[in-house]
Amino acid sequence: QVQLVESGGGLVQAGGSLRLSCAASGRTFRSSAMGWFRQAPGKEREFVAAISWSGGRTYYQDSVKGRFTVSRDNPKNVMYLQMNSLKPEDTAVYYCAADPRQPSMTRSRSYEYEYWGQGTQVTVSF
Numbered sequence: 001q002v003q004l005v006e007s008g009g010g011l012v013q014a015g016g017s018l019r020l021s022c023a024a025s026g027r028t029f030r031s032s033a034m035g036w037f038r039q040a041p042g043k044e045r046e047f048v049a050a051i052s053w054s055g056g057r058t059y060y061q062d063s064v065k066g067r068f069t070v071s072r073d074n075p076k077n078v079m080y081l082q083m084n085s086l087k088p089e090d091t092a093v094y095y096c097a098a099d100p101r102q103p104s105m106t107r108s109r110s111y112e113y114e115y116w117g118q119g120t121q122v123t124v125s126f
Contacts, residue, residue: 002026002098002115009094009120012086016124020081022096022117030074032100035113036081038092038122048094049081050106059106064090086124093119 008020022034035050049070050059058070067086072079079096097113099105107113 002028002032002100004096004098004115004117006094006096006117006120009122011123011125013125014086014088016086017082017084018086018122020083020094020096020120020122022079022081024077024079024098028100028115029077029098031103032098032115033103033105033107034070034072034079035097035099035107036070036079037095037097037110037113038090039095039119040092043092045095045110047108047110050099050108051079052106053103057104057106059108061108083122086122088124088126091122091124093121095119 003025005023033052036048039045051070055072069082096117098115099113
């Protein structure tokens, strides 16, 4: 089992940067693919980025390519999302999730992920 806690959210002006962290407890983290999702008010949860268990494979939603970078530090049990050139439309609650069933994959559907954090708010002002 994996427990996930996100941090690093906050208020930032458009064009700014934030780095989100997802701290994991439990032995499954290092053998799980991980993902970031986000949910804006009134909208469905959407995929942002994913990373395989080794970090060797990553996958991004088109709207964040070139601006966001997902990475992980397995010895520290932490995953990161570096977000640059932030836009107001990036405003959402950001969630991290673990996919222990397909650790070499970078899947993009929320139902494919088994464990979820509580989320961290990111607000980008004009």
